[in-house]
Amino acid sequence: MNLTLVVLAAGMGSRYGGLKQVDPVGPHGEILLEYSVYDALQAGFDRLVCVIRRDIQEAFDQHIASRLQSKIQLDYAFQELDDLPPGHQLPPGRSKPWGTGHAIWACRDIVDEPFLAINADDFYGPESYRLLAHHLNTSSHYSMAGFRLRNTLSEHGSVSRGVCELNSENKLQSVQEHTKIVIQDGQVMSLGQPGGPQALNGEEVVSMNFWGLQPTIFPELTQQLSDFLKNNPGGKGELYIPTVLDKVIREGRGEVQVLASPESWFGVTYPQDKPLVVEQIRKKIAEGFYPERLWS
Numbered sequence: 001m002n003l004t005l006v007v008l009a010a011g012m013g014s015r016y017g018g019l020k021q022v023d024p025v026g027p028h029g030e031i032l033l034e035y036s037v038y039d040a041l042q043a044g045f046d047r048l049v050c051v052i053r054r055d056i057q058e059a060f061d062q063h064i065a066s067r068l069q070s071k072i073q074l075d076y077a078f079q080e081l082d083d084l085p086p087g088h089q090l091p092p093g094r095s096k097p098w099g100t101g102h103a104i105w106a107c108r109d110i111v112d113e114p115f116l117a118i119n120a121d122d123f124y125g126p127e128s129y130r131l132l133a134h135h136l137n138t139s140s141h142y143s144m145a146g147f148r149l150r151n152t153l154s155e156h157g158s159v160s161r162g163v164c165e166l167n168s169e170n171k172l173q174s175v176q177e178h179t180k181i182v183i184q185d186g187q188v189m190s191l192g193q194p195g196g197p198q199a200l201n202g203e204e205v206v207s208m209n210f211w212g213l214q215p216t217i218f219p220e221l222t223q224q225l226s227d228f229l230k231n232n233p234g235g236k237g238e239l240y241i242p243t244v245l246d247k248v249i250r251e252g253r254g255e256v257q258v259l260a261s262p263e264s265w266f267g268v269t270y271p272q273d274k275p276l277v278v279e280q281i282r283k284k285i286a287e288g289f290y291p292e293r294l295w296s
Helices: 032-043 054-068 100-105 126-138 217-231 241-250 271-286
Strands: 004-008 047-052 073-078 115-119 142-148 159-166 172-184 187-190 198-200 205-213 256-260
Touching (some): 004 032, 004 100, 032 054, 047 054, 100 217, 115 126, 172 198
Antiparallel strands (some): 115 205, 187 198
């Protein structure tokens, strides 16, 4: 079966202070996305779709296309602010992307096979790709790699995480988006919840936007985007893919199998995160997971 890797790379990088998607972290100028593509290729993926903004295509051509076109089929999907479901128009003053749900929806005209959706600026580890590739090849249900919350936090600021509730069969029952999780005096706290600050134990299973999806997600996204825009006439907020799948599960239109990944996640949310990412990549190279020159 053909498998596609969809990389969400249209973010503004406001907390990072620049275009973190193409910031080098490897010893020979490799960006974090290249390690994701390397792992995906080893797991059997044969197509790469980068969801980007048109204004950063030149940067992606320089950093991605020049290195990867001979390794994997590469296509772009463009996340445009005014690309909305029928009957909706861009609200005045809206400048931020509409969120991960809208980013995946941007692929609706070019992806018609099972696919894995990930963030461009996150490292998930090779075993995560193998787990999801196997599930995509053997099941028509949605899936996700689950990570322990404590292993996904930044010491340099708040992060957004989808906190998951599972049943005895490790199927997702619900997912609650926490948009401001921090570490305060050694305690993991969620500060952005409507009911006020909430203490977490750090062992919660969380979504890191590592989703095994089917083409059936696209009509679902069309409807939920339309509903989201109707309920947010001022153009506020974002539609997150965990929120979309949470509604799919609650209303009985699909299942999400959660596959526990043994990998340690890391990523570049803040500039201060980069030295750790560089260190972790060098450690992986020393341990033999990656060659010194990735594409040699």
